[in-house]
Amino acid sequence: MATITTRRLDNEKDSHMKSAFCAACGACAYLSGNPSAHMEPSRDGPRPFVPNTEQGILDRSACPGIGIDYPRLYSAHYGRHPESWLTGIIMKVRTGYASDSAIRLAGASGGVITRVLQYLLETGRIDGAVVAKQGVPSAMKASAFIATTPQEVLDCAGSVYIQVPMIPALARFEPGKRYAFVGTPEQTAALRELQRRGDARARQVEFVLGPYTGTALSPRALEYYLRSNHVGKNDVVTSVRWRAGKWPGHLEIRTASGIVLQSPKVYYNFLIPFFVTETSLLSRDFCNEFADLAVGDAWSPKFENAGEGGVSVVVTRTPEMEAIVSEMSDKGLLTLEEADPAKAGDMHGHMLDFKKRGGYLRGRMRRFFGRPAPDYGYRPAKIALSRRLVEGVISSVFFLCRTAPARWVVCRIPERILGPLFNWIRLRWKAVSRPTKRKGLAKYDVIITSAAVDNSRIEPSALK
Numbered sequence: 001m002a003t004i005t006t007r008r009l010d011n012e013k014d015s016h017m018k019s020a021f022c023a024a025c026g027a028c029a030y031l032s033g034n035p036s037a038h039m040e041p042s043r044d045g046p047r048p049f050v051p052n053t054e055q056g057i058l059d060r061s062a063c064p065g066i067g068i069d070y071p072r073l074y075s076a077h078y079g080r081h082p083e084s085w086l087t088g089i090i091m092k093v094r095t096g097y098a099s100d101s102a103i104r105l106a107g108a109s110g111g112v113i114t115r116v117l118q119y120l121l122e123t124g125r126i127d128g129a130v131v132a133k134q135g136v137p138s139a140m141k142a143s144a145f146i147a148t149t150p151q152e153v154l155d156c157a158g159s160v161y162i163q164v165p166m167i168p169a170l171a172r173f174e175p176g177k178r179y180a181f182v183g184t185p186e187q188t189a190a191l192r193e194l195q196r197r198g199d200a201r202a203r204q205v206e207f208v209l210g211p212y213t214g215t216a217l218s219p220r221a222l223e224y225y226l227r228s229n230h231v232g233k234n235d236v237v238t239s240v241r242w243r244a245g246k247w248p249g250h251l252e253i254r255t256a257s258g259i260v261l262q263s264p265k266v267y268y269n270f271l272i273p274f275f276v277t278e279t280s281l282l283s284r285d286f287c288n289e290f291a292d293l294a295v296g297d298a299w300s301p302k303f304e305n306a307g308e309g310g311v312s313v314v315v316t317r318t319p320e321m322e323a324i325v326s327e328m329s330d331k332g333l334l335t336l337e338e339a340d341p342a343k344a345g346d347m348h349g350h351m352l353d354f355k356k357r358g359g360y361l362r363g364r365m366r367r368f369f370g371r372p373a374p375d376y377g378y379r380p381a382k383i384a385l386s387r388r389l390v391e392g393v394i395s396s397v398f399f400l401c402r403t404a405p406a407r408w409v410v411c412r413i414p415e416r417i418l419g420p421l422f423n424w425i426r427l428r429w430k431a432v433s434r435p436t437k438r439k440g441l442a443k444y445d446v447i448i449t450s451a452a453v454d455n456s457r458i459e460p461s462a463l464k
């Protein structure tokens with residue numbers, strides 16, 4: 001088990017109790033020292049479960065829900081702070097895709113993560129890769145899976161837009177073997193925190209890869225989506241694919257009675273305001289700052305209208321990963337073109353602002369109302385009044401949409417109306433808010449607050 005030393009705090013007095021919400025990474029279950037601890041599925045996403053015994057205490061010493069101290073982790077992991085707190089430390093930015101068209105098509109954007117994982121296995125650099133697999137243990141759920149062959153990696157290609165607890169997979173590592181780990185930003189930061197603290201299994205991870213992560217959905221989104229499409233409760237779902245078909249892909253759900261629901265990605269995005277996870281709203285990391293290789297969709301008219309298939313933005317953060325990606329490019333396994341980091345960053349300006357300024361403002365707002373919010377050890381140096389006002393609109397929309405009556409209503413509007421309508425509103429809103437959301441973003445200065453997050457152990461019932 002994990003070798004981290006922990007202490008049990010007096011829950012009544014522990015200030016961390018007030019700052020506990022769950023990012024569903026599973027680090028606490030992994031660290032609890034109790035073999036029965038696990039992540040239990042719920043309608044709001046996976047939550048830690050520890051049997052009610054003396055050992056029934058969650059170890060949240062690497063918990064992104066409390067907030068991982070990013071400045072400290074940067075110093076420990078990279079030996080320095082990033083020049084840009086927007087995108088993190090960058091060796092090179094490229095745009096491109098896996099040269100093998102089947103892998104490119106299977107991937108969420110360009111299949112780059114899948115191809116790199118396969119290459120790490122093929123070249124003997126790793127023995128296994130921790131990836132997310134939709135359909136395990138049942139079609140509507142997703143779990144961490146340790147792939148040991150290129151085919152198994154390919155079978156797990158694509159994005160899963162519900163939370164998947166990835167950290168507990170570390171408990172299944174075999175001694176002496178080396179692994180790659182794929183995770184969302186909270187998970188990769190938690191993994192690095194475990195490595196920083198000397199966790200033996202976390203240190204078996206040689207390479208960390210991760211998607212840029214904007215928003216994930218609560219599992220309720222799928223339930224509502226099925227109801228809104230009049231799928232009966234007894235009609236069992238047999239498969240869910242979030243980005244089936246040609247980029248940007250569509251949600252595809254199949255049921256036992258033969259129903260096949262398909263919804264283009266830009267349409268089913270209407271589920272986001274109604275079912276977005278708390279983690280998505282509070283996280284400050286969009287670009288997966290602690291992944292050696294971070295990959296996002298290349299949202300740009302140049303690629304979106306080319307109609308040739310998915311294209312990824314590919315960021316290397318360490319010399320080792322840079323050497324591997326460049327080797328793969330030289331061998332023709334990846335088709336890549338170097339990009340100007342500023343221009344590449346512009347493709348994701350909206351989401352960078354959503355996380356880096358919006359995430360901070362939403363966290364402050366939650367604390368104001370006495371609700372838990374993570375502390376990442378830094379804050380934006382300045383946020384203009386206009387941006388704060390825009391946040392008022394954004395947060396109000398999220399607040400209203402996530403209420404039970406709003407969800408009830410949305411479930412009754414046909415998707416053929418809601419999808420295009422939402423897409424139209426989204427594009428108009430992006431155009432209107434663009435000047436405010438982009439203003440000052442290029443010069444995103446931060447103030448380090450480093451509220452040393454301490455080892456802490458708390459009762460599972462304290463999780464919000």
Ligand SMILES: Cc1cc2nc3c(=O)[nH]c(=O)nc-3n(C[C@H](O)[C@H](O)[C@H](O)COP(=O)(O)OP(=O)(O)OC[C@H]3O[C@@H](n4cnc5c(N)ncnc54)[C@H](O)[C@@H]3O)c2cc1C
Binds near residue numbers: 107115184296312313
């Ligand atoms: C929840 C979520 C939100 C995202 N939001 C954005 C966004 O706003 N903007 C943007 O540009 N890109 C976003 N992405 C990233 C994008 O969807 C692609 O994952 C990324 O471009 C990598 O593409 P790829 O083809 O190289 O990956 P692939 O080759 O398809 O490989 C993806 C790998 O990630 C693993 N994986 C998938 N989902 C998860 C998960 N939930 N947790 C852990 N591992 C997972 C898979 O098992 C697979 O190994 C998001 C991804 C996720 C999972």
